[in-house]
Amino acid sequence: MAESLLALRDLRKHYGGLAVTDGVTLDVLPGEIHAIIGPNGAGKTTLIHEITGVVAPDSGQVVFAGRDVTRLSLPRRARAGLARSFQITSVVAGFSALENVALAAQARAGSSFRFFRPAASERALNEAAMAALSEVGLADRAAVPAGALSHGEKRALEIAIALATQPRLLLLDEPLAGAGPEETERLIALLTRLKAAYTILLVEHDMQAVFALANRISVLVYGRVIATGTVAEIRANAEVRAAYLGEDDA
């Protein structure tokens, strides 16, 4: 087996008496889209927060590219190449799509752009931002204020912002949330294109999208991974079906 780009080792997190992450061990392999699915309240958001460094686990390890990053701060993890697609709330509505992406590129590049003179630095940042916008199909919307983009375009912009940080792992937290059928189709096409170039950890409720995109799926229920496998394996897994049927019955 290829060495994992991201390895979670027996991660645990309690809130009071509630085990929200209950011994999660999971490997994201280079080049795959690894989806995490699970019923509401399964602990997906908390797990993403433990990976990015927003929440510290009680015990266990987060190993990224062979390095134990469990105790690293969020910015240091981001600099190591862990990028989360930002929620639209962090996008500045009055700034153009290009400016929003350039801001993210600047935050990532930090000191390296200081070697350039200001004008050259701005040009380099804008070029990096344009490249990220092109990757998500928003090049012709670069000058449009972020607040005037359609919902689907905003979701694509969030992804461009993450790409501008040149991630080694892209964490996508419900990229299809709130998208209509047409937008969903376009976003799935975008994620299919990105799949060729990036390793992606995807948290998504839309099962059709997950089945279309994922190489492997891990199913989280009450803070535990009850199954990891290919799409076919997960669809055929009796325990997974029971967990979801249980949710539907509720």
Ligand SMILES: Nc1ncnc2c1ncn2[C@@H]1O[C@H](COP(=O)(O)OP(=O)(O)OP(=O)(O)O)[C@@H](O)[C@H]1O
């Ligand atoms: N800071 C916190 N303090 C106490 N309990 C919390 C905290 N954060 C999350 N929880 C609880 O942990 C459980 C898992 O929450 P989490 O948001 O991680 O689940 P989720 O799988 O992302 O859910 P959803 O799919 O609804 O977003 C829930 O029962 C939630 O109430």
